[in-house]
Amino acid sequence: MLLQFTLLMLFGQAVAKAGEPTQEAYFRANQLFIQGRLEQSLEAANQVLRLNSNFVPALTLRARLSMAFNRLAEAGRDLTRAVELEPKSAYNQFMLGFYYYLENDFKKALEPLNRSAEVDEANSRTYFYLALTHEGLANASMAVELYEKAIALDREKKTPDLDTLIAFARLLFSLGQYEKCLPLVEQALSLDSKSRDAHYERGRLCLQAGDFESAIQQGERALLLQSPGTTDRQIHFLLVRAYARAGNQPRADEHLAKFKASAPSLRR
Amino acid sequence: MGKLLSGLFLLLLLKGGASAPPFSFDTIPPAKSQIQWAHDNARSPHKYLPESIGPGVAIFDYNNDGWMDLYFVNSGVCDFFTPRKPLKNALHRNNRDGTFSDVTEAAGVVGGQFGIGVSAVDYDADGFTDLYVTNYGTNTLYRNRGDGTFDNVTKAAGLEAPGLNTISVWFDYDGDGRLDVFVGHFVRYSKSIEKPCLEGNVRHYCYPLAYDPWPSRLFHQQPDGAFKDVSGSSGIGEHPGKTFGAVTTDIDGDGRLDLFVANDSVANFLFWNRGGGRFQEIGMLSEVAYNGDGAARSGMGVDTADYDGDGRLDLFVCNFNREKFSIYRNLGDNLFSDEAGRTGIGMATHMYSGWGVKFFDYDHDGDQDLILTNGHPDDLIEQISSTLTHKEPLLLFENTGKGFHLVGVKAGEAFARSYPGRGLAIGDLDNDGHSDVVVANNGEAPLLLRNTGGASNRWLGLRLVGSTANREAIGATLSWSVGGIKRSLLKTSGGSYLSSHDPREVLGLGPAEKADWLEVRWPAPSQRIDRIENVAANRYYTLREGKPLVAN
Numbered sequence: 001m002l003l004q005f006t007l008l009m010l011f012g013q014a015v016a017k018a019g020e021p022t023q024e025a026y027f028r029a030n031q032l033f034i035q036g037r038l039e040q041s042l043e044a045a046n047q048v049l050r051l052n053s054n055f056v057p058a059l060t061l062r063a064r065l066s067m068a069f070n071r072l073a074e075a076g077r078d079l080t081r082a083v084e085l086e087p088k089s090a091y092n093q094f095m096l097g098f099y100y101y102l103e104n105d106f107k108k109a110l111e112p113l114n115r116s117a118e119v120d121e122a123n124s125r126t127y128f129y130l131a132l133t134h135e136g137l138a139n140a141s142m143a144v145e146l147y148e149k150a151i152a153l154d155r156e157k158k159t160p161d162l163d164t165l166i167a168f169a170r171l172l173f174s175l176g177q178y179e180k181c182l183p184l185v186e187q188a189l190s191l192d193s194k195s196r197d198a199h200y201e202r203g204r205l206c207l208q209a210g211d212f213e214s215a216i217q218q219g220e221r222a223l224l225l226q227s228p229g230t231t232d233r234q235i236h237f238l239l240v241r242a243y244a245r246a247g248n249q250p251r252a253d254e255h256l257a258k259f260k261a262s263a264p265s266l267r268r
Numbered sequence: 269m270g271k272l273l274s275g276l277f278l279l280l281l282l283k284g285g286a287s288a289p290p291f292s293f294d295t296i297p298p299a300k301s302q303i304q305w306a307h308d309n310a311r312s313p314h315k316y317l318p319e320s321i322g323p324g325v326a327i328f329d330y331n332n333d334g335w336m337d338l339y340f341v342n343s344g345v346c347d348f349f350t351p352r353k354p355l356k357n358a359l360h361r362n363n364r365d366g367t368f369s370d371v372t373e374a375a376g377v378v379g380g381q382f383g384i385g386v387s388a389v390d391y392d393a394d395g396f397t398d399l400y401v402t403n404y405g406t407n408t409l410y411r412n413r414g415d416g417t418f419d420n421v422t423k424a425a426g427l428e429a430p431g432l433n434t435i436s437v438w439f440d441y442d443g444d445g446r447l448d449v450f451v452g453h454f455v456r457y458s459k460s461i462e463k464p465c466l467e468g469n470v471r472h473y474c475y476p477l478a479y480d481p482w483p484s485r486l487f488h489q490q491p492d493g494a495f496k497d498v499s500g501s502s503g504i505g506e507h508p509g510k511t512f513g514a515v516t517t518d519i520d521g522d523g524r525l526d527l528f529v530a531n532d533s534v535a536n537f538l539f540w541n542r543g544g545g546r547f548q549e550i551g552m553l554s555e556v557a558y559n560g561d562g563a564a565r566s567g568m569g570v571d572t573a574d575y576d577g578d579g580r581l582d583l584f585v586c587n588f589n590r591e592k593f594s595i596y597r598n599l600g601d602n603l604f605s606d607e608a609g610r611t612g613i614g615m616a617t618h619m620y621s622g623w624g625v626k627f628f629d630y631d632h633d634g635d636q637d638l639i640l641t642n643g644h645p646d647d648l649i650e651q652i653s654s655t656l657t658h659k660e661p662l663l664l665f666e667n668t669g670k671g672f673h674l675v676g677v678k679a680g681e682a683f684a685r686s687y688p689g690r691g692l693a694i695g696d697l698d699n700d701g702h703s704d705v706v707v708a709n710n711g712e713a714p715l716l717l718r719n720t721g722g723a724s725n726r727w728l729g730l731r732l733v734g735s736t737a738n739r740e741a742i743g744a745t746l747s748w749s750v751g752g753i754k755r756s757l758l759k760t761s762g763g764s765y766l767s768s769h770d771p772r773e774v775l776g777l778g779p780a781e782k783a784d785w786l787e788v789r790w791p792a793p794s795q796r797i798d799r800i801e802n803v804a805a806n807r808y809y810t811l812r813e814g815k816p817l818v819a820n
Contacts, residue, residue, distance in 0.1 A: 065734045086799050087715045104590075104653065104655065105653060105655055106655045107655045108653045108654050116454065136590070136655075137619070137655065138615050138616070138618035138619050140615045173560075173609070174592070174608075174609050174614060175610075175614070175615070176607065176609030176610030176611075177609075223273075233562055234562050235559065236562070237558065237562025238562075239612070240552070241555065256552070259562060264563065264564060
């Protein structure tokens with residue numbers, strides 16, 4: 001979800017600076033990308049790079065496409081080259097850092113993300129990924145600071161971001177700072193009352209607080225919503241516990257059966 | 269009010285003692301210990317799964333001289349490995365002067381199979397501690413003859429248990445006074461079903477997800493000393509898992525020992541002892557099976573203790589990097605809550621893959637501190653990650669009463685280095701009352717750490733010997749009071765990873781010169797309570813069931 005969101009967010013930031021045929025070819029590749037015709041867009045991007053192998057917007061476009069096709073190594077090569085060609089571009093640095101983040105290579109992600117933040121201090125997205133990266137490196141206090149910065153920037157621009165709020169809430173939950181999670185989740189729900197992620201997190205907080213009926217309500221609501229983030233399995237797990245602790249064992253058993261029937265999502 | 273203040277003052281004194289220098293864990297190099305043995309992990313380009321699993325270590329007294337000896341487990345012949353020169357397990361006798369002598373051959377405990385773990389226990393209650401070695405292959409039960417030698421009695425005992433065995437946990441689950449044994453089994457495995465797990469063209473060790481789970485076994489000791497497989501009738505065998513760690517506990521304080529089992533990549537098990545020889549698996553109900561999102565983690569080492577002093581036994585599980593380790597606080601009513609976030613354990617362990625673990629009171633301040641060995645199982649991890657390393661640091665945590673604080677390098681230079689850590693055993697190698705540490709490294713020499721102790725806090729060491737109850741007193745509850753503060757612990761079995769600790773319990777008394785009282789509730793069938801008043805500090809005692817306390 002974050003990958004798709006980021007790709008869409010960043011679309012259009014690239015600026016073409018090349019000869020006319022190259023620019024035209026790039027424009028075509030970019031249009032195809034916008035239309036979601038990814039195979040054709042990749043073909044067109046390859047064509048641009050055959051005309052000019054150092055054309056940075058095409059390198060970053062092809063990297064985004066490679067990410068979409070889960071060919072991360074190819075994306076990494078193009079982004080490394082893009083940064084070599086234009087090291088002062090906040091966008092290029094961000095994309096390289098983002099690539100390392102996707103590769104779980106958090107130590108390598110830090111440098112380009114920091115450079116991106118130095119060049120463009122107002123991009124909350126960069127701070128968001130810096131927060132995620134520090135979280136991945138177990139630097140919790142730094143992650144908290146960066147989430148707060150990203151949220152403050154979004155607030156200034158009056159563009160609060162659901163992903164940032166949820167991710168920050170999840171970190172605080174994992175740190176056992178439940179009371180600090182609640183306002184973030186409430187804000188997420190006020191931004192999007194149909195956010196499955198937000199209802200799920202609200203449900204987890206209710207369960208933690210011993211409010212089993214509210215946890216059930218939030219979980220059942222989350223199940224009806226769509227999201228590529230929170231899985232049905234996670235919600236069934238919440239509901240098994242909430243129903244069991246509310247004394248409704250038959251309903252707990254129903255969700256237990258669904259939980260067991262759903263594919264585990266072990267991340268290794 | 270005065271009483272409250274004096275209690276608080278005593279608490280402060282006790283906690284004050286915790287931070288009082290000097291203390292450290294000093295590394296005992298091979299040149300000093302004279303232990304030249306090193307583990308051979310049989311590492312190959314094929315990356316056969318068992319290569320990355322072992323080894324374990326046992327701290328025990330094989331010759332009853334009152335000094336703790338060491339037994340190390342090694343790899344050996346199996347279907348994927350034939351060593352160029354014979355490998356052996358190693359028994360090292362404590363020479364009482366800081367050195368050890370290799371007596372393996374003379375004792376007849378060489379091993380020879382692909383060894384994984386070990387437990388040391390007097391299973392036949394003859395007064396001499398025996399060894400049970402778990403292997404990839406069939407296990408080996410070495411019966412201690414009492415003359416410095418051991419007999420291999422595996423077949424007669426019925427404890428071969430073929431497979432990819434990991435931990436063995438001895439306990440009297442049915443209260444008949446005889447020790448039974450749980451034998452943890454990892455995945456269904458043989459060379460013929462080894463999976464190629466590639467990164468590019470390079471083979472790496474597979475994640476256990478690639479293999480099918482397999483049930484562990486429970487053996488019941490018969491009156492004639494042979495063992496009967498009761499995996500089916502007990503309920504243990506109904507649950508295929510991928511078991512690395514297991515520890516006895518008593519989650520509901522009913523005196524019947526339960527069993528907590530950590531599985532890698534599938535749900536953990538909590539076998540609740542219902543009596544009548546039956547266990548009910550309640551991991552999911554108790555909320556110790558999965559993480560908070562319902563995902564199975566990579567459970568490896570485990571332990572149990574009442575870390576928060578509320579009278580209930582809590583649980584600890586080492587997991588894989590990015591999963592955070594689990595510290596499950598017992599809420600009562602067979603329900604647990606993972607407090608890894610609030611205690612600081614979660615973030616402190618986020619980058620590591622943990623194996624050996626032990627709650628112990630390293631500084632004698634009275635609470636349960638924590639030590640962990642870590643190491644990424646993939647020796648090639650640094651080729652594919654700049655964030656992770658194959659060798660990882662040993663972690664020592666001080667229990668602050670609110671959580672766990674990482675002591676770090678202040679505990680000694682050994683904590684600034686990294687190791688391919690696996691097994692971990694705690695024991696007092698020099699009988700000074702300060703618990704030392706032995707780490708069994710994968711493919712390397714073991715690490716011995718001597719706890720130099722601090723001058724400020726006092727202790728009390730206790731060896732329990734059952735008569736009606738099982739001789740090892742596994743399942744006994746020790747309670748003691750210092751300055752009006754009551755503490756207790758369960759004499760457990762298993763825990764850590766593939767390893768076996770010094771059977772003596774060392775109780776921290778803080779600055780007090782004595783324990784006000786000490787009480788032992790012996791396990792079934794005895795259930796006797798022995799209570800001793802005014803027990804002087806800084807010495808070891810032996811308490812035989814129903815007899816007076818004897819200073820050693």
